[in-house]
Amino acid sequence: MRQLPADEASHQPPRDGVAPAHSYLDHGTTVWSWLTTKDHKRIGVMFLGSVLLMFFMGGVFALLLRLELLQPQPSFFDGLTYNRLFTLHGVTMVWLFLIPSIPTTFGNFCLPLMLGAKDLAFPRLNLASLYLYWFGALVTLFGMFQGGTDTGWTFYTPYSTTSSVEVLPVLVGIFILGFSTILTGVNFIVSTHLTRAKGLTWRRIPLFVWTIYGTSIIQVLATPVLAITLALVGLDAGFGIGLFDPQRGGDPVLYQHLFWFYSHPAVYIMILPGMGVVSELVCAFARKNISSYAAIVISTLGIAFVGFFTWGHHMFVAGQSVFDAGAFGVLSMLVAIFTAVKILTWTTTLYRGSIAITAPFVYVAGFIFLLFFGGMSGVALATTSIDIHWHDTYFVVAHFHFIMVGASLMAFFGALHYWFPKMFGRRYPEGLGIGAAVLIVFGFIATFLPQFLLGNAGMPRRYFTYPEQYQPLHVTSTAGASLLGFGFLIIALYLAWSLRWGKVSGANPWGSRGYEWLTPSPPPLHNFHEVPTFERDVHDYTVPEAGHGA
Amino acid sequence: MLKYVLIWVALIGLTVTTFLLSRVPTGDWSIAIALAIAAAKATLIVLFFMELAKHRGASALALGTSLVFIAVVLTLALFDVGLRFEPTRPPGPLVQTLKVGQ
Amino acid sequence: MERELAPQFASVEQEARAWQFGMWVFLSTEVLFFGGLFIAYGVYRFAYPQDFHLASSHMNVWLGTANTLVLLTSSLFVALALHLVRHERSMWATLALVLALLLGVVFMVFKGLEYAEHAREGLLPGVYFASHKLHSVGALQFVTLYWLMTGLHALHVTIGLFVLAWTAFQAASGFYSPRRMAGLEIGGMYWHFVDVIWVFLYPLLYLV
């Protein structure tokens, strides 16, 4: 999706309802006014445009991979191109889409609104973060296309340090992206602590803010370890410092420790905000308070912290000690329990609610269902013994796609639909939205369920060619992927259409009692005409409220 | 004013102490002693020069968390290297010495 | 010339707290950034205790100790600068900051001398290692880690020097006042942090 011209949402004559007057979108409509803005809402919108573009690219790479895997023998690409493609897919999806996806877009847009603040604590830092993201993305993609890194997104040494292809530019790009992530994280943490409006105590903070807060903690504490680790790999690949080089007494398994100390919590960077989105959406569409605020908050912080101590479950067959395998196995189980608590709490929230079937709610249902199976397959992997069989097979691929695509992406699209009227003041066609959502959930299942079975059958990941007995499952998976692609195409079309021609939404089209809906949609430049006082708990639907349900 | 100078004197004193202690054979304890002194110095700097003592609790929490995390990673990594199958430990049985020069 | 308060904050005090807290969070990031190297040091030290001990005895402990004293003193001057600004003595604060800056330069010069010495002896990281005295892979890892850790630290010192130069300039132009010194505070915190890292590097690389 291209970036949004500033004036589209407001310069149309009103169709029904009142056209949003003087929103953040029409304070300065030049490109320059967008590029130099310090407004968290505009920065959020620009991030949204950027990550959607990256998602589109990553998706195209994924479809190309699935196309190649239709046949056991080489068909469209040669081996090197295939290896570069899956690296490209991984790097784009992980660092350019999933990590920034929800925090930098909806987090940026909604966090101050939900806190009753006029902006983030450090608006200039926020803009710097966007520029660093753009710069890092350019360097990374340049590196990928120029040097053609073929190491996979994990950069395992010594392959990455001895491979003849250029890995340095990509590492530099990811390093820069890391700074963008860290700055965003610092900004969110400080904003949550110090910019809350009167009456907004820690016990009232919306659940989405809690997850963004938890995510920021992970971003701030994990990303630097990745930065230093990748810097070491880069120095080794470029200049031969050999800290992980077994021929010079280095330990490649140490690299894996350091890499996964970032990259496992990174999974929670991707999924925690999604959980926050679902907490909001469940409440909004069931018109119900969350059934246990404490359980969700505790499990959010639990995931944020315990998530740091499970990284070793990526190394059960890498030569790690048996003691560590046991320790990491138990700790991984603990993280899974927090997720289980969340799933059960969301389901309980529906009890005696008033549930509306909308596109965001379909995504929520998909999220919960897919997260359940993604999480349970994770638990199964953490039992150590079955992991011996599953490690580095398509089972793992299916598992993390259930979490990252099944859950994170569903949450991302749920959030996109839910907050679309908040951001642009217009509604998308609901029927089409529901249809596309259902299509995506089923397309997803068709793509990745066969991959679980492929993993069971022993198909290793990152295989360009494969033994013939795996073909039928690969064909099913590719068919599902094309269904997914089709679904996303529909969404892109109707959302682009709605930006200009969608029905004007009014301040609160969902009748939601999330704090961010207390201000007009789209919000005015400084977020509020009058800062709300936060007298009631978030998502409190016990009393009727005038003006809701318009 | 005096407070800062006194802290500085303490820091210099600790530096001299750790230097002198490194000359005394303390065997396996040497690293523990050196690190304990370093930790004492760091605590002084953080609390008084960086004024953590005056700042809010959340700041101490942030710093504390990062230190705890390093400790946990180091511990688990050491448990890994120390308890691995013997020939898997660095440097492994196949790499022993470095040949330099002719 | 009181600057106007950013709209997202309720008071000047809150804004200053936000900067302080933000800096602490950022420094926690830095702790983990260096942490990666400290972890590598710990693991390799555990794997090659003898080699590390031997290799560390080839470091120039005199220069290292001198540098420790230099940095600690420099830190003192930064702390004094804050104290002086709080008592509205901007010119004295400027002097303290300039002295701190000069000591930082002295640190870098000593470090440079040390690096030159190591280069002559072939105590260089990775493939450039060419020592005639040390022959073990463990010693090679120590030397590599020495360069990485002190190199990263020197990079931070360099950034810190620019920060100090900027705060000295601000102090000289009378920008800081007891009510407006968040910039000086967080700049100073950064410099002290660099000092803290060195406090740990010194025993690990030179003494044990």
Add this chain to the structure above:
Amino acid sequence: MSPLATEAAGNDLLRRALFLPEQASTLAPQIDFLHYLIIVTTLSVGLTIAAAFLFMVVKYRRRSESDTTPRFTTPLWLEATYFGLPVTLFLAWFVIGFCDYVAFAEPPRDALDVYVTAKQWMWKFAYPDGPASINELRVPAGKPVRLLITSRDVIHSFFVPEFRLKHDAVPGRYTQLWFEAPRPGEHPVLCAEYCGLEHSKMRARVIVMEANAFQDWITAEKAKLVADNGLRDAQPPPGAAQQASLREQGGAVAARKGCLKCHSVDGTAHIGPTWRDLYLRRERLEGGGEVIADEAYLTESMMDPAARVVAGFRPVMPSYRGLLTPGETAALIEYIRALRSRDVTPTPSEGPVYAPASGR
């Protein structure tokens, strides 16, 4: 049907439904048992949650746009269940799994040792006392086998789906993996850790033989090896002394023919690239591409220097075609090969050394 037969039929049904390959090691049924346990529990819990979800969506569907709902918070006992139930379940699975994992990590003492060396992109299997084979691992049925796995270049992973086993091969180290295959048969070996271009083609097979047949085979292999060695011993081999003398000759040739005017041997670049560490170095070429400076390239550079010039050097070297005898060429190459400095001795190219790996 007897309970045993029922169990076997159930096992077979679930195994096929989950697309699992046959169970060809003693550990496989144990690992699969946990797999079945988890999948059955997961599916039933998942269906329960989905049913509850659907039921509530229907029962509590929205009636009007301005509905209010009662405040409801989960009672403590329910929250305790939400926490306690998964905790119990997960930890129970973990205990079962970890017991199997420990069994997998500790080979029996009487296991037959086989050394496995992985390299891009093949597997080499070597038995004590010499016999070795490429991409084909023969093992006796009904006897535990321990694999000591290493790699010559990057990390690989030895994976036999039908044994439900895999372990990474880490360069410079040995990792271990053991199995016992109860029945004779043939099973594919795959590389599970991404290792470069031909990663997906790095395949081998395990051939499980009847114990007697295996004994016959290994005896025959050893006999063959002894015969070969005997043959070699009969003729004086090109021993170390001879190689050293060849190297010395090479140094003399280099001085005599003027090679050293342009090529240094101490690592400094001169008019031509230095010879130190040149052998097997990866060189970038002028005009793009790369070459590994092996015997072929070194010979080519002497005879046709302009053909492939190393980047950063000018093509000024004259051809030595006809100026060097084959013997002199060989001596020069031997000399260059010997000019190795900082490199750690590469892992032995002829398979690993049979030192008993401690740490059982």
